[in-house]
Amino acid sequence: MQQSAQVPVAEYRQRIEKLQAAMKELGFGAVVLEPGPAMMYLTGVRWGKSERTFAVVLPAKGEPVWVLPGFEEGRARELIHVGDDIRVWQEDESPYQRIVEGLRDRGVASGRVAIDDNARFFVFNGVRKLAPKLEYKGAAPVLKLGGASGR
Amino acid sequence: MFHLNRRAFLGASTFGLASLAAQESVPDAIKSLHPMTAGVQPIADDERRSRIDKARRLMRQNKLDAVVMEGGSSLFYFTGTRWTGGDRLFVWALPAAGEPAWIVPQPDQARAHDAIHMGSDVRVWKDGGEPYQTLAQFLKERGATSIGIEERARFAVFEGLGAAAPSLTFASADPVTIGCRVIKSAAEIALMQHANDVTIACYKAVLGTLREGMTNADVSANIAAGYRALGYRGDALVIFGKYTAFPHGSIQPQKLREGDVVLIDDGCNVEGYQSDITRTTVFGKPTARQRQVWDLERKAQDAALAAAQVGAACESVDAAARKVIVDAGFGPGYKLPGLPHRTGHGIGLDGHEWTNLVRGNKTPLQPGMCFSDEPTIAIPGEFGIRLEDCMHVTENGARMFTAQSPAIDQPFG
Numbered sequence: 001m002q003q004s005a006q007v008p009v010a011e012y013r014q015r016i017e018k019l020q021a022a023m024k025e026l027g028f029g030a031v032v033l034e035p036g037p038a039m040m041y042l043t044g045v046r047w048g049k050s051e052r053t054f055a056v057v058l059p060a061k062g063e064p065v066w067v068l069p070g071f072e073e074g075r076a077r078e079l080i081h082v083g084d085d086i087r088v089w090q091e092d093e094s095p096y097q098r099i100v101e102g103l104r105d106r107g108v109a110s111g112r113v114a115i116d117d118n119a120r121f122f123v124f125n126g127v128r129k130l131a132p133k134l135e136y137k138g139a140a141p142v143l144k145l146g147g148a149s150g151r
Numbered sequence: 152m153f154h155l156n157r158r159a160f161l162g163a164s165t166f167g168l169a170s171l172a173a174q175e176s177v178p179d180a181i182k183s184l185h186p187m188t189a190g191v192q193p194i195a196d197d198e199r200r201s202r203i204d205k206a207r208r209l210m211r212q213n214k215l216d217a218v219v220m221e222g223g224s225s226l227f228y229f230t231g232t233r234w235t236g237g238d239r240l241f242v243w244a245l246p247a248a249g250e251p252a253w254i255v256p257q258p259d260q261a262r263a264h265d266a267i268h269m270g271s272d273v274r275v276w277k278d279g280g281e282p283y284q285t286l287a288q289f290l291k292e293r294g295a296t297s298i299g300i301e302e303r304a305r306f307a308v309f310e311g312l313g314a315a316a317p318s319l320t321f322a323s324a325d326p327v328t329i330g331c332r333v334i335k336s337a338a339e340i341a342l343m344q345h346a347n348d349v350t351i352a353c354y355k356a357v358l359g360t361l362r363e364g365m366t367n368a369d370v371s372a373n374i375a376a377g378y379r380a381l382g383y384r385g386d387a388l389v390i391f392g393k394y395t396a397f398p399h400g401s402i403q404p405q406k407l408r409e410g411d412v413v414l415i416d417d418g419c420n421v422e423g424y425q426s427d428i429t430r431t432t433v434f435g436k437p438t439a440r441q442r443q444v445w446d447l448e449r450k451a452q453d454a455a456l457a458a459a460q461v462g463a464a465c466e467s468v469d470a471a472a473r474k475v476i477v478d479a480g481f482g483p484g485y486k487l488p489g490l491p492h493r494t495g496h497g498i499g500l501d502g503h504e505w506t507n508l509v510r511g512n513k514t515p516l517q518p519g520m521c522f523s524d525e526p527t528i529a530i531p532g533e534f535g536i537r538l539e540d541c542m543h544v545t546e547n548g549a550r551m552f553t554a555q556s557p558a559i560d561q562p563f564g
Contacts, residue, residue, distance in 0.1 A: 050503060051496075051501075051503050051504075069492075070485055070491065070492075071398055071485065071491035071492045071529075072398075072399065074397050074401075074531070075397050075399055075400065075401060075402075078401060078402050078403075079402070090484075090485050091485065091492055091493040091507075091509050091510070092493075092509055092510040092511040092512075115306045116306065117305060117306055117307040117310075118305050118306070118307070119305065119306045120302060120303045120304070120305065120306075121300045121301065121302055121303065121304045121305070121306065121308070121309055121323070122302040122303070122323065122325075124306045124309065125300075125322075125323055136306075136310075137310070138306060138307055138310050140307075
């Protein structure tokens, strides 16, 4: 379960940089991922999907933003080694608000955002309602160009 | 409080190995459990048809012309079809008027034929074909333009359908799917009762076999073995000692020692309906502090149960449990040491489903709603205590599926 033991942090950073280059090439301001193979490949974090949103915003410029449930912060910090901008949401707060704030703080207030194709509709829909002006596209092409799919 | 995702997570890593290694050393008390599979009544097709009728009423009320769902608990709820696996589009679309249709990938046609037993409009798409055009064509035939997407459908489905039919508008299907699922029928409650009974039988056997030096993975493996002996599949999160203050545990290895708090949490399913039970006890003699916090936890659980009356707002049930804990000097709010999460979640075909006992949720309780009641008290550096039983709301208040734990050294009532 020490999932990041075999891959040094520097390598995750290189993978993210490669993805950032792909974002710039394809015109994306950020990639938003739920837990899954892409999050695992890019950050080493493996997390079970539940109804409580746990996501990472990987901006084209700047550090990742982690959004996760407040009471899971302790367990999550055991796993997160790339980036320390961790934004928790409490049980009566909106995780989508945190995601949108993360995007905005990385300069993504307009333009295109890539969404994990396997993200569940409720996560996307929550973000879309708060940031209706962003243009949302599936992340598959940018992940592919960035070498972060097919693992 | 804790379900499938975590189960899969553990299954894929150390737990799977531990499970294999521990099989030979499963205690006799667990191996000798008898199957509890007799007398289970699956949901009848008539009940599923009445769910579809209700869904259509809710669609009209919410101005949705159709709802679209992938494989998952909502699909199973309405159709009895289980479907997993693959990126290829497999969906069921239910229009407010007219027959529903299945969109099925050609390579999966035979499997789909076996899995589908409600409805005969099955539209097969070939590899290299256009599944979303097939779906869009069906929606067009039904005159559907306002489409509800089931909450757990993938973003790819939304994007693919939107690209195939740009004039469609999309909203959440939640008012329809949740509107149906949140109220349980007598048949559903009976299945949940059975799942709860199985879990208690399993936990009783397993907690009787704790030994110094066992790892938490050993105990998880024994729980999985217990479920197998009982005729079901399941396992549990097991946490020892100070790590019980993390509601969902820690990746740190844990070996059982005298005086450790022991927390086990999760459940099994019967015909898809979930149980979710937590017991917290001490291996050895509890300290005065452990006993005091445990007793407070039980009072908080009782307060939520008492508050769960028809017409009460969901948030008032959370407030009742939280008040007990905060009045004793913990918290306030979600602050640690204290109760870091909501008091409970809905439960049914998903271990966690709508609606929640949480601040801000003004939904009034109605007969047939089912919730967990689990106001954890977490004290970082020391331990955490969680008692979790599930309850169903009746006209005369909420009723637990299981006898609550009476004392720290008596996990079962």
